[in-house]
Amino acid sequence: MTTAVELIAAGTAVLSREAMYLDERRWDEWVALFPTDCEFWVPTYTSEGTLTKNPKTELSLMYFRGRGGLEDRVVRIRSGRAPAAIPLPRTTHIVSNILPLAPPEPTIVRLRSSWACHAYFPLMNENHTFFGRAEYELSLRDGQWLIAKKKTILENDRIPFPIDVYCL
Template identity: 40%
Template sequence: MTSTPPTTPTTPTTAPIGLAGIQAFLYRESRLLDDEQWDEWLACYHPDAAFWMPSWDDDDTLVTDPQREISLIYYPNRQGLEDRVFRIKTERSSATMPDTRTSHNISNVELERQEGSVCTVRFNWHTLSHRYKTNYSYFGMSRYVIDFAGEQAQILDKYVVLKNDYINQVIDIYHI
């Protein structure tokens, strides 16, 4: 008689991803920013994840091409985020000195689409920030494409619309 060892399935999740699981992931990503747990925050992103926050043009329309038009933030993959985090952690970023305190709030989370383990999620956010004895408020909408397969879910694409009309300081990855 021979016995075969149990195997672990390697196929991606195809069961519906619950809204509670999606919200838990979003809340965790926000908390990691608030707590400045940069390495753990970066682990939320797939190496090929794009991060884009378009700007508004003169006609109050969002730009549509990060390669040809000015964006508030654009990183075509996680390497750009890693470089930014390196500068923040090593105090090589004058835009983050002194340290900024943030509190991220998320609402209106919607699962727009699911294909296997990959979900497209839309939500609203509001971030409060404190620096130089002044409080700032940022608000907007985000659309993430998240892959829930594997040990940890990862963001494949992050699209952020900042809806503030006026920004009186540098906007950075931890503000949104």
């Protein structure tokens, strides 16, 4: 019997690996953290204090139902034909304040995190910190904990540099 503490630790490890894979540009391993039927959602604010609630009827910064949307981003990064990704910004993700959103179950763990992504844009010799919080639904599939759902809130949403999945 896996304890709640062990389940949360397993989920926390996934969040750390996600950040590491993005920072180390290990794109295939990053994509493999998501099952094919994942949901990846970055809502927009509608004004100073309100977020969009329904990606079907309201605007998102990104919304992918299925891993294909994430695979597309990797194809873009590797294409060598995306000016915004030549050169790629160098990033360091800091993920903290990880807490359960609900009591963990043997195959489902729901966590929230606070995150910051420090991005250095070599072309402009400038830094920017993207930051916010995120909610995860982690799912145990064939012995692997995967990110079945991720909702990322970008708090500083007046965006001064082009963004991609590696900025979030």
